[in-house]
Amino acid sequence: MKYLVKKLITLIITLLLVSCAAFIAFQVIPGDSVTLALGTDFTEEAAEQMREELGLNRSIPARFADWMAGAVRGDFGTSSQYKQPVSQLIADRLPVTIWLAVLSMLMITVISVPLGILAAKSSGGILDRMITLITQITMAIPPFFLGIILTLVCGILLSWFTPGKYVAPDKDFSAFLHYMIFPAMAVSIPKIAMVVKFLRGSVLRQLSLDYVRTARSKGNKESAVLVRHVLKNALIPVVTFLAMVTADVLAGSIIIEQVFNLPGLGRLLVVSISNRDFAVVQAIILYIAFVVVLINFLVDLLYRWLDPRVE
Amino acid sequence: MSERMYENIQENIRKNPGGRPEKNTGENRREGSDLLLAVRNLSVAFPGGKREATVVDTISFSLRTGEVLGIVGESGSGKSMTALALMGLLKKGAVRSADAILFDGKDLNRVSAEEYRDIRGRSMAMIFQEPMTSLNPVYTVGNQVEEMLKLHAHLSKEERKQKTIQAFEEAGIRDSAEVWGKYPHQLSGGQRQRVMIAMAMICEPKLLIADEPTTALDVTIQARILALIKKLNREHGTAVILISHDLGVIRNICDRTLVMYQGKIVERGSIEEIFSNPKENYTRTLLDAVPGIHKRDDAKAAGAYGTAAAEYRDILVSVRDLTVAYKGNKEGLFGRRRVTEAVSHIDFDIYKGEILGLVGESGCGKSTTAKAIAGLIDSYTGTITPDNRKPQMVFQDPYGSLNPCKTIGWILEEPLKMQGMKRAVDRVAKAKELLAEVGLPVEYAARYPRDLSGGQRQRVAIAAALITGPQLLILDEPVSALDVTVQAQILDLLQRIRRQHNLTYLFISHDMNVIYQICDRVCVMTQGTIVETAAPRELIANPKHEYTRQLLASVPE
Numbered sequence: 001m002k003y004l005v006k007k008l009i010t011l012i013i014t015l016l017l018v019s020c021a022a023f024i025a026f027q028v029i030p031g032d033s034v035t036l037a038l039g040t041d042f043t044e045e046a047a048e049q050m051r052e053e054l055g056l057n058r059s060i061p062a063r064f065a066d067w068m069a070g071a072v073r074g075d076f077g078t079s080s081q082y083k084q085p086v087s088q089l090i091a092d093r094l095p096v097t098i099w100l101a102v103l104s105m106l107m108i109t110v111i112s113v114p115l116g117i118l119a120a121k122s123s124g125g126i127l128d129r130m131i132t133l134i135t136q137i138t139m140a141i142p143p144f145f146l147g148i149i150l151t152l153v154c155g156i157l158l159s160w161f162t163p164g165k166y167v168a169p170d171k172d173f174s175a176f177l178h179y180m181i182f183p184a185m186a187v188s189i190p191k192i193a194m195v196v197k198f199l200r201g202s203v204l205r206q207l208s209l210d211y212v213r214t215a216r217s218k219g220n221k222e223s224a225v226l227v228r229h230v231l232k233n234a235l236i237p238v239v240t241f242l243a244m245v246t247a248d249v250l251a252g253s254i255i256i257e258q259v260f261n262l263p264g265l266g267r268l269l270v271v272s273i274s275n276r277d278f279a280v281v282q283a284i285i286l287y288i289a290f291v292v293v294l295i296n297f298l299v300d301l302l303y304r305w306l307d308p309r310v311e
Numbered sequence: 312m313s314e315r316m317y318e319n320i321q322e323n324i325r326k327n328p329g330g331r332p333e334k335n336t337g338e339n340r341r342e343g344s345d346l347l348l349a350v351r352n353l354s355v356a357f358p359g360g361k362r363e364a365t366v367v368d369t370i371s372f373s374l375r376t377g378e379v380l381g382i383v384g385e386s387g388s389g390k391s392m393t394a395l396a397l398m399g400l401l402k403k404g405a406v407r408s409a410d411a412i413l414f415d416g417k418d419l420n421r422v423s424a425e426e427y428r429d430i431r432g433r434s435m436a437m438i439f440q441e442p443m444t445s446l447n448p449v450y451t452v453g454n455q456v457e458e459m460l461k462l463h464a465h466l467s468k469e470e471r472k473q474k475t476i477q478a479f480e481e482a483g484i485r486d487s488a489e490v491w492g493k494y495p496h497q498l499s500g501g502q503r504q505r506v507m508i509a510m511a512m513i514c515e516p517k518l519l520i521a522d523e524p525t526t527a528l529d530v531t532i533q534a535r536i537l538a539l540i541k542k543l544n545r546e547h548g549t550a551v552i553l554i555s556h557d558l559g560v561i562r563n564i565c566d567r568t569l570v571m572y573q574g575k576i577v578e579r580g581s582i583e584e585i586f587s588n589p590k591e592n593y594t595r596t597l598l599d600a601v602p603g604i605h606k607r608d609d610a611k612a613a614g615a616y617g618t619a620a621a622e623y624r625d626i627l628v629s630v631r632d633l634t635v636a637y638k639g640n641k642e643g644l645f646g647r648r649r650v651t652e653a654v655s656h657i658d659f660d661i662y663k664g665e666i667l668g669l670v671g672e673s674g675c676g677k678s679t680t681a682k683a684i685a686g687l688i689d690s691y692t693g694t695i696t697p698d699n700r701k702p703q704m705v706f707q708d709p710y711g712s713l714n715p716c717k718t719i720g721w722i723l724e725e726p727l728k729m730q731g732m733k734r735a736v737d738r739v740a741k742a743k744e745l746l747a748e749v750g751l752p753v754e755y756a757a758r759y760p761r762d763l764s765g766g767q768r769q770r771v772a773i774a775a776a777l778i779t780g781p782q783l784l785i786l787d788e789p790v791s792a793l794d795v796t797v798q799a800q801i802l803d804l805l806q807r808i809r810r811q812h813n814l815t816y817l818f819i820s821h822d823m824n825v826i827y828q829i830c831d832r833v834c835v836m837t838q839g840t841i842v843e844t845a846a847p848r849e850l851i852a853n854p855k856h857e858y859t860r861q862l863l864a865s866v867p868e
Contacts, residue, residue, distance in 0.1 A: 209444060213445070215447065216400055217432065219431040219462050220462065221428065233447070233448065233449055236449075306449065309448060
């Protein structure tokens with residue numbers, strides 16, 4: 001309980017610092033939403049009037065305090081570009097990003113854990129070398145290129161899906177899932193390669209330790225030694241990496257969303273930054289910080305379960 | 312083993328090529344009934360690769376039911392390889408060959424992998440040297456011991472737990488029900504080794520192989536673990552193969568012993584024979600090399616080395632009211648740090664020219680004291696005068712203390728660079744001088760630590776400590792990781808260097824034998840305090856503190 005309270009306080013402080021930094025960053029970068037919104041209609045008077053309407057002519061601390069007061073109540077303001085409440089904008093796009101993350105993480109864990117163990121088990125053998133070669137190649141492919149290849153091979157050549165034809169989850173959920181498999185593949189393939197490589201090394205390191213010899217001396221089968229004794233130990237460093245990947249994917253995969261025409265958070269973020277849509281950017285940044293802190297917390301819990309030496 | 316017995320075994324193999332146990336025909340039973348293990352021409356080799364080597368070279372020996380057999384030899388003599396070969400646990404790349412390894416009616420050369428697995432743990436169990444790392448860190452010890460029962464017995468969950476707790480009790484673990492749910496890191500080294508023993512013994516194996524079971528433990532615990540092994544041997548009739556580099560340990564509990572050297576058995580016999588009348592030169596060297604407070608006529612020990620403490624009058628370093636407290640990690644952003652006192656209010660002086668011993672179990676604060684004097688710890692209270700002393704340290708682990716990426720020459724020159732010796736020629740000359748001084752060829756300057764043996768590395772570490780010309784050398788368990796024969800050489804070297812350079816040593820060890828052999832005075836430490844200071848002879852003849860008596864009582868004879 002004490003631990004939870006501590007974590008909660010840490011979370012609040014982190015969010016406060018992050019939003020503060022984002023706020024300041026937005027004051028520093030050139031260009032503002034008013035100029036962009038007015039476009040060719042720009043006159044000094046019109047800009048002044050619009051600033052007045054949006055409350056942009058007040059001092060920075062006052063505006064920050066205002067924004068904070070809203071944020072605490074769950075009101076993140078209105079987007080200057082979409083003229084919609086920010087919370088609505090994000091709520092619309094969040095499911096896409098979350099589903100993409102869930103599918104990718106599933107693929108990553110289900111595929112890379114057995115492959116990593118297999119590679120370590122046959123270390124130096126033909127299977128190991130093949131796995132190493134494949135992971136080496138897939139790791140080197142940039143995500144956008146992988147997206148294009150997947151679109152070309154699975155979409156156009158094999159017709160497993162219609163490129164660009166995204167279906168919203170509330171319209172047809174199974175069609176949505178079917179479409180999402182491919183961007184999830186594009187996200188997970190390079191990460192799978194990394195996890196396999198990482199896990200292989202970790203398992204090999206564990207295999208050289210004394211407790212493995214003890215496990216064998218008890219009369220365990222080699223498979224039992226690997227799965228029961230080595231895996232839990234070997235996963236400890238890998239979990240940190242998986243957590244980083246999860247946070248990364250949950251923050252929105254900007255490039256993959258672009259390639260597969262997904263209305264996710266990553267795209268919203270890019271568009272909002274270029275339009276100086278401060279309210280949206282600020283909210284997304286808060287969301288990302290929240291996700292990172294939350295995942296760190298979950299990893300902490302997972303660590304305690306995996307490694308009893310962690311206090 | 313008599314020829315007759317061996318023929319019986321041969322007969323057995325011929326009749327029984329699959330190695331399956333045969334319903335004993337009367338004759339075999341009577342003649343070979345108490346023969347548990349017969350090894351004939353066992354070899355272990357690492358073929359191919361850079362270092363093609365035969366590490367065990369056609370050895371034969373046998374073991375009767377309930378017998379305790381010692382295998383003694385220095386590291387690299389092939390004793391551990393012999394044990395692993397019996398268990399079938401050799402590393403990849405090692406090849407075992409033997410005419411026969413008869414164990415409990417089966418020829419281990421011919422059993423299937425599955426049968427071998429069943430033998431392992433059920434009828435042949437092993438405990439290892441490193442209790443700190445031999446248990447899986449992520450499972451409770453109860454869980455790990457129960458795994459033996461899962462593999463080899465059919466018991467319910469509740470029965471397994473009961474039996475495990477019983478085994479813990481028998482292995483002398485106090486609060487066994489509580490220990491059952493603990494993780495290895497929550498237990499001390501001695502407790503972990505007891506857990507290992509409980510684990511090995513829970514299926515009541517016919518043979519227990521103990522590979523240096525007490526080497527990593529403190530002397531007081533060492534004696535108790537040996538007594539435990541002996542007790543289990545007596546009560547259950549379990550045969551034991553005890554592997555050790557320490558003749559004292561072997562003498563303590565074994566009936567017979569084999570002496571191994573470079574993969575061969577050079578001598579075998581009963582304990583009395585080996586100790587009173589060693590036939591081989593190597594055995595004699597091994598016996599001589601054992602430093603001992605129990606050696607009655609050891610003129611070398613106290614006579615030549617030990618000088619009366621009264622000779623030294625000038626104080627080199629004076630320690631007053633030294634306290635070192637460690638702060639634990641903060642828990643989270645707002646947590647408190649836990650503070651533990653590793654050393655608590657100690658006073659002592661180091662006289663110029665003497666060897667002052669600091670003895671005690673691990674965790675008693677001796678290394679912390681040394682670090683404080685060496686200036687490696689800043690956060691102490693109390694005074695250490697003079698302040699401007701520049702002692703050098705030599706550490707226990709000759710493998711881990713030298714940078715593996717640098718040549719020996721570089722390692723020796725580094726302190727000179729920091730002292731400001733600008734010309735490379737001077738530095739090289741000085742490094743070579745020191746190499747010669749510690750008895751290494753000057754060509755070694757171009758080699759890397761991995762090319763050197765443990766003893767040679769420790770010589771390098773001593774040279775590196777000497778190169779800046781310190782007055783005080785702090786030696787933190789400098790010989791604990793070395794074989795006895797090498798240990799004696801390093802102790803000799805330290806003595807010679809001290810005389811030549813007029814050095815003073817602070818010598819830290821947990822080993823009373825070594826302390827006795829080399830020190831002028833000894834401080835006995837326990838739980839962060841010094842409980843007694845005296846000359847070694849006086850300490851042995853007349854120990855004043857209870858802890859000193861305990862320490863002395865646990866030295867194997």
